Amino acid sequence: MPLIVVYNPVSGDRTAAKLTTDTILPLLAAHNVIPDKVAATEHAGHAGTLLLSYIDSLAVSVRAEITLVLVSGDGTLHEIVNALRSARSKQEGPFPILRVVLIPGGTANALHSTLFPPPTSPTAEPTVLASLHSFLSGTTQRLVPLTFAHTSIPTSPPVLPGSSENPDGAPVPTTSSDVVSIVVTSTALHAAILHDSEALRASVPGIERYKMAARQNETTWYRARARLLGPVQRYDVTTGALVTVVTAEEEEPLELSGPFAYFLSTVNVDRLEPLLRIAPLQRALPPPPGAKTMDVLAVRPLRDPSLEGKAGEGERKRFKERLWGVLGGAYQDGAHIKARYDSQDGKTEGLPVVEYFRVRGWEWIPEEDDEKAHLLCADGTIFHAPKGGKITSTVLARTTHELDISVYA
Numbered sequence: 265m266p267l268i269v270v271y272n273p274v275s276g277d278r279t280a281a282k283l284t285t286d287t288i289l290p291l292l293a294a295h296n297v298i299p300d301k302v303a304a305t306e307h308a309g310h311a312g313t314l315l316l317s318y319i320d321s322l323a324v325s326v327r328a329e330i331t332l333v334l335v336s337g338d339g340t341l342h343e344i345v346n347a348l349r350s351a352r353s354k355q356e357g358p359f360p361i362l363r364v365v366l367i368p369g370g371t372a373n374a375l376h377s378t379l380f381p382p383p384t385s386p387t388a389e390p391t392v393l394a395s396l397h398s399f400l401s402g403t404t405q406r407l408v409p410l411t412f413a414h415t416s417i418p419t420s421p422p423v424l425p426g427s428s429e430n431p432d433g434a435p436v437p438t439t440s441s442d443v444v445s446i447v448v449t450s451t452a453l454h455a456a457i458l459h460d461s462e463a464l465r466a467s468v469p470g471i472e473r474y475k476m477a478a479r480q481n482e483t484t485w486y487r488a489r490a491r492l493l494g495p496v497q498r499y500d501v502t503t504g505a506l507v508t509v510v511t512a513e514e515e516e517p518l519e520l521s522g523p524f525a526y527f528l529s530t531v532n533v534d535r536l537e538p539l540l541r542i543a544p545l546q547r548a549l550p551p552p553p554g555a556k557t558m559d560v561l562a563v564r565p566l567r568d569p570s571l572e573g574k575a576g577e578g579e580r581k582r583f584k585e586r587l588w589g590v591l592g593g594a595y596q597d598g599a600h601i602k603a604r605y606d607s608q609d610g611k612t613e614g615l616p617v618v619e620y621f622r623v624r625g626w627e628w629i630p631e632e633d634d635e636k637a638h639l640l641c642a643d644g645t646i647f648h649a650p651k652g653g654k655i656t657s658t659v660l661a662r663t664t665h666e667l668d669i670s671v672y673a
């Protein structure tokens with residue numbers, strides 16, 4: 265079967281080239297697996313074009329299924345998936361199945377740490393080559409298919425009927441950017457952190473840059489409405505179960521009014537970093553195989569009864585302490601999803617701080633004058649919606665994207 269090795273020499277701590285040469289290629293050779301091609305990415309966006317030109321170089325008779333050994337972080341895989349999706353949409357007929365051997369060479373390695381959670385015992389084997397061992401094992405191979413979250417971000421501001429640009433209310437064609445996430449799609453704090461941390465990449469190559477960017481955004485709230493598209497389930501902290509709140513696609517979405525401190529959705533992953541288990545139900549209560557769902561986490565500060573509905577500087581500073589305290593629970597195996605506000609009457613339980621949903625998709629409608637609420641992060645790539653532009657994210661059905669991409673686990 266055709267096999268290509270691709271590594272990103274600048275991802276993470278920049279050790280992908282050494283790992284490939286010193287460890288991965290010798291291990292493949294020891295199993296009589298000789299790659300057709302070994303290539304380093306040379307610039308952003310290169311991984312996708314590399315893979316597509318490799319596919320083009322193969323005779324049609326041998327390209328039904330391709331193995332990619334990828335040494336990188338999530339961002340490089342994200343680029344590959346988007347390049348394949350774009351190529352697929354322009355091509356009729358069969359398209360190669362892609363099997364990925366994923367070697368964590370990035371900073372966060374969310375997908376890899378979800379498939380291979382960090383060992384709890386100090387004597388356990390490190391997991392860096394676990395996907396490769398699965399591929400080489402032959403008998404114990406497990407392939408995990410990837411789910412895609414498709415997000416559409418308008419590129420031009422909405423033109424409302426009756427406005428000076430459109431006085432007679434004629435339909436105005438909208439333009440948008442489209443992107444597929446395989447890990448995370450977010451707005452609010454997470455998007456702001458990813459946006460600001462990119463500027464720190466050169467000086468702070470490790471995870472620390474995310475913490476620095478977090479501090480820059482810790483008292484910001486984001487004014488927007490979110491509409492959760494059905495079917496929608498809500499996590500019930502008391503029973504530990506997911507409870508249906510919107511039954512079908514046709515029903516009215518569940519609307520969440522802002523402001524938001526946090527709004528993030530994940531597919532395929534429960535972790536964003538090896539120890540940051542942000543969406544624990546992705547593994548604790550996994551969706552059935554092939555389900556068209558993503559998990560959404562939202563934090564809306566004004567649910568905190570101690571703020572008494574106020575959003576001043578003092579309340580934001582107080583809420584910052586609460587938010588960090590709660591989100592810190594994500595590092596304790598996902599304990600944040602159980603945190604509650606204080607009870608108002610001292611008898612009943614307080615509201616959950618983190619609202620956790622399983623949904624088909626969501627819409628995010630930022631308030632026009634809140635610039636930071638217009639940021640969107642798709643697997644680390646940042647987009648800016650135009651003023652007041654509505655962002656929509658939904659899980660793509662396999663029949664729509666017609667791609668078959670899975671990872672050895």
Ligand SMILES: Nc1ncnc2c1ncn2[C@@H]1O[C@H](COP(=O)(O)OP(=O)(O)OP(=O)(O)O)[C@@H](O)[C@H]1O
Binds near residue numbers: 309339369
């Ligand atoms: N040779 C290169 N020079 C500069 N940028 C590159 C090069 N090759 C790839 N890239 C870019 O590097 C970016 C980061 O890669 P990747 O996501 O794999 O690593 P990371 O950000 O360190 O890890 P993670 O996404 O797991 O946090 C990608 O968005 C990709 O476009």
